[in-house]
Amino acid sequence: MEITVSKKISNIAPSMTLAVDAKLKQMVADGIKVYGFGAGEPDFDTPKYIRDAAVCAIEKGCTRYTAAQGTMDLRKAICAKLERENNLKYEPNQIIASSGAKHSLSNTFAAILNPGDEVILPIPYWVSYTEIIKLNDGVPVLVPTKKENNFKMTKAELKNALTPKTKAILINTPSNPTGAVYTEQELKDIAEVAVENELFVVADEIYERLTYDGKKQVSIASLGNEIKDLTILINGMSKTYAMTGWRLGYAAANEKLIKSMSSVQSHAVSHPSSITQYASAAALNGPQDDVEKMIQEFEKRRIYMYERINAIEGLSCIKPEGAFYVFADISNYIGKKLCGVKLNSSLDFAQTMLEKGHVAVIPGAAFGADNYIRLSYATSMEVIKNGLDTFESFVKENLK
Numbered sequence: 001m002e003i004t005v006s007k008k009i010s011n012i013a014p015s016m017t018l019a020v021d022a023k024l025k026q027m028v029a030d031g032i033k034v035y036g037f038g039a040g041e042p043d044f045d046t047p048k049y050i051r052d053a054a055v056c057a058i059e060k061g062c063t064r065y066t067a068a069q070g071t072m073d074l075r076k077a078i079c080a081k082l083e084r085e086n087n088l089k090y091e092p093n094q095i096i097a098s099s100g101a102k103h104s105l106s107n108t109f110a111a112i113l114n115p116g117d118e119v120i121l122p123i124p125y126w127v128s129y130t131e132i133i134k135l136n137d138g139v140p141v142l143v144p145t146k147k148e149n150n151f152k153m154t155k156a157e158l159k160n161a162l163t164p165k166t167k168a169i170l171i172n173t174p175s176n177p178t179g180a181v182y183t184e185q186e187l188k189d190i191a192e193v194a195v196e197n198e199l200f201v202v203a204d205e206i207y208e209r210l211t212y213d214g215k216k217q218v219s220i221a222s223l224g225n226e227i228k229d230l231t232i233l234i235n236g237m238s239k240t241y242a243m244t245g246w247r248l249g250y251a252a253a254n255e256k257l258i259k260s261m262s263s264v265q266s267h268a269v270s271h272p273s274s275i276t277q278y279a280s281a282a283a284l285n286g287p288q289d290d291v292e293k294m295i296q297e298f299e300k301r302r303i304y305m306y307e308r309i310n311a312i313e314g315l316s317c318i319k320p321e322g323a324f325y326v327f328a329d330i331s332n333y334i335g336k337k338l339c340g341v342k343l344n345s346s347l348d349f350a351q352t353m354l355e356k357g358h359v360a361v362i363p364g365a366a367f368g369a370d371n372y373i374r375l376s377y378a379t380s381m382e383v384i385k386n387g388l389d390t391f392e393s394f395v396k397e398n399l400k
Contacts, residue, residue, distance in 0.1 A: 012131050016366035018117030020350065024360040035387030037375035038360040040176060040325065042242040044297075046279075047290040050241060053277050053282030066268035068272050069258070070250070074277045077284040078250050086208075086219040088228070090252045090337020096261050097280070099272045101206045101236035102128060103265075108232045108251060109136035109168075111260035112200055117167035117204075122153035124327065124367035125174045125203075133170075141166070142368060150180040150318060153326070155189035162193075168200035169193075174207040174217065177367045177374040178327045181211055189219045191227040192227070201231045206249075207323040209240045209291060212299050215321045229254055237276075239323075240291055241283045246276045252385030298324050301377040305384055309375070312392045314399075324378045327364070331371040339398045346370050357394035359387055 021039045028034055057063075069075065075092035082088040098104045105128075109119070115137040121129055122143045130140040143161045145151045158169065170189060175184040182190075194201045201220055205399035208217040221231040236249030252260060265271065302319075305326050309317050314332035336345050341352045350373060354360050364372030377384060 006172050006274050008135065008382075010136075012135060015127055015131075017127055020354065020360055023354060027358070032252075032358060034354070034358045034360060035383055035390055036360040036379065037384075037387060038202065038362050039245045040239075040323075040376050040378060040393055042239065042292075042294065042324075042378050043380060044242040044294050046242050046246070047283070047286075049278050049286050050243070050283045053286075054279040055321065057275050057278035062274055062278055064274065066271045066277060068271050069095065069262045070271060071274070071277050071281070071361045074281040074284075077281040078252070081284045082219075082233075082252060087222045088126050088219060088233075088252070091255075094255050094258055095250060095252050096258050096265065097250045097277060098127075098261075098265060099249070099269055100247040101204065101234050102115060102239065103134070103269070103272075104234045104236065104249040104251045105129070105132050105202070105204070106126075106135070107261040107264050107268075108202055108234065108257075110134055110264045111257055112168060112232070113138040114167075116165060118163060119160045120158060120166060120169045120399055121173070121269060122151070124151055124364065124369040124372070125170075125176075126172060127366040129170060129172075130368075138167070139165070146169070147318065147329075150321070151175065152180040152182055152186060153190070154181050154186075155193060158190060158193050161199060166197065166199060168202055170202045172204040172206075172219070174211060174320075174322025176207065176323055177362070177364075177372075178318070179323045179325050180318075181215045181217060181321040184218045184223075187218055188223055191208060191220055191223050191271055194230055195226045201227065202234065204229055204234045206234065207239050208234050208235065210295060210298060210324060211322040212302060217322070232240075232257060237280050237283060241280075242294065243280070243283070245275075246273070246279060248272055248276045248280045256386075257297075267347050298377065301379075301381055302326075304381065305375065305377045305388070308384075308388050312388070312395070314395070324376055326368075326375045326377065327367075328373050328375060329371060330364075330373055333395070335400060337400045338395070346373055349373065353391070353394070357390065357398075359391045 075095040118139045221228040232253040237243040317328040339356045350363040362374040
């Protein structure tokens with residue numbers, strides 16, 4: 001018998017970022033020294049008070065099922081955080097906690113999309129957005145942006161992408177992979193289009209605390225009641241609190257949407273881990289000193305990596321304003337040979353760099369921008385310095 005799979009699933013591409021990370025880990029396991037700039041994962045330990053809260057929850061026996069939307073304590077903590085930090089007033093019935101921000105996005109599109117509905121998505125985009133939309137029978141509408149505008153979608157570009165099938169706009173600020181941060185005026189422009197056309201705005205704010213040079217993340221939902229009612233705000237614990245493996249994301253939205261998302265989640269996973277929920281409530285309610293220290297360290301790495309990359313011949317990048325990525329332009333390398341391999345794409349470059357240069361980067365093709373590579377500075381300064389030295393030497397010696 002021939003094994004067949006769903007046509008929908010056969011059109012879904014695996015995560016290129018996770019594939020690179022898996023290859024890197026296998027090379028390390030084989031005893032090969034590799035410098036990794038791939039995965040977007042803080043290299044800090046989860047703060048001790050959060051870990052202690054998890055242990056306490058286990059000792060108290062808080063290991064049973066919770067409500068599908070999450071514990072009331074956690075949802076109240078999220079509401080308090082949104083009011084304190086984002087000038088947003090939500091009630092616990094307008095919050096749902098999920099197994100990571102990626103899961104929150106999946107629940108969101110399951111709740112709002114009908115087959116053929118279009119979701120506007122600026123390029124470059126995070127690798128999983130397109131696939132999550134397609135998994136939920138939606139159609140990603142990709143909008144090219146300009147480097148000179150820090151890869152941010154303008155009001156005109158957004159309006160040109162509208163069709164009668166447009167259902168939602170997805171924005172990610174600060175951005176993965178570019179580090180761009182939308183200004184308040186830029187968000188007002190997007191909000192105006194969304195309200196005029198009654199479109200949902202899915203606002204992925206997972207990197208909101210990681211901004212630099214005085215930039216401040218503004219939540220689009222805070223710009224008025226009309227846009228708030230159309231916004232599904234996505235956030236989570238992974239990046240801010242170094243809790244990637246804990247898997248806790250959340251969404252805030254209109255109560256009707258949250259009920260629909262809760263219905264989906266109740267059948268898919270019931271609810272996120274009870275232990276993680278207790279730890280996350282402690283993270284949101286507790287001291288933020290560890291977060292500030294982490295941001296300060298990222299700032300040092302950001303400046304060093306930005307200057308170092310622009311000093312490498314043939315390579316350039318814009319200065320990231322947030323998150324922990326640099327999006328480097330490799331168009332000067334395309335068409336040449338690296339270690340005898342013809343570089344027809346960013347994938348060719350990334351594969352050759354990893355397998356022969358022993359430096360892991362993510363090809364821009366994963367983000368819809370094939371003349372670029374993404375490098376993460378969520379790693380130690382030692383790795384950054386030695387890795388970029390290795391990168392530069394390898395290119396200098398082997399690019400023809």
